[in-house]
Amino acid sequence: MTIPDRLLIQAHQLSKTYTMGTPVQQRSGTGQTVHALRDVSLDIAEGDFVAIMGASGSGKSTLMNILGCLDLPTSGTYHLAGEAVEGMDPDQLASVRNRRIGFVFQQFNLLPRTSALENVELPMVYSGIPSAVRRERAASALQRVGLGERMGHTAAELSGGQQQRVAIARALVNQPQLILADEPTGALDSQTSEDIMRLLTDLNAQGMTVVLVTHEADIAAWARRKLVFKDGHIVQDSCTEGARR
Secondary structure (H helix, E strand, O other), X not given: OOOOOOEEEXXXXXXEEEXXXXXXXXXXXXXXXXXXXXXXXXXXXOOOEEEEEEOOOOOHHHHHHHHOOOOOOOEXXXXXXXXXXXXXOHHHHHHHHHHHEEEEEOOOOOOOOOEHHHHHHHHHHHOOOOHHHHHHHHHHHHHHOOOHHXXXXXXXXXXXXXXXXXXXXXXXXXXXXXXXXXXXOOOXXXXXXXXXXXHHHHHHHOOOEEEEEOOOHHHHOOOOEXXXXXXXXXXXXXXOOOOOO
């Protein structure tokens, strides 16, 4: 008997609408309504590696914000690791983000005059983790991404690829179940992009669930599954078998 994969993400009929216009128009309901997501249903198993693609305005970033508990859907349900997210208040959402999700962005978002070690420690400061534990876990995360010898360097002293590795280490320190990467190679050259994707692939092989947004087909080819968005809908959901591995 085959045991089904455990689902980390369960999204059912997610919709997101925005009312555009002046505050008066928004309050009166006369502003323009934009449908960013339209009844999107999606399951992602633990340990999967998913790439999300689509043109600007297709809905992929809106979905990423909802999956990352940075925004709530207008309607529909979203369960992350069994927790119902759609009805949470801001403090509850922040708690889920801190416990379950690590974020990696295109522009690294590091403090330039702060050491790599201290940059990686930051999420744990917000969690109230003692200083000695923070330092040990941050050093371990930097070793994991191949920057053990650079942890004392400031972000400004590191290359773009090294800064992104610091950002990935920072995403790992709270031991999340999910890495959400938004255009993680968008600011990098092709060779450095390949190095970063190989690192994410290695983390996925160790059991980490990875979901990334990208415009680049060669980056999406590293994932095992590709979702393509258009006009707020998923128009393609295909298996890539990790062609670049």
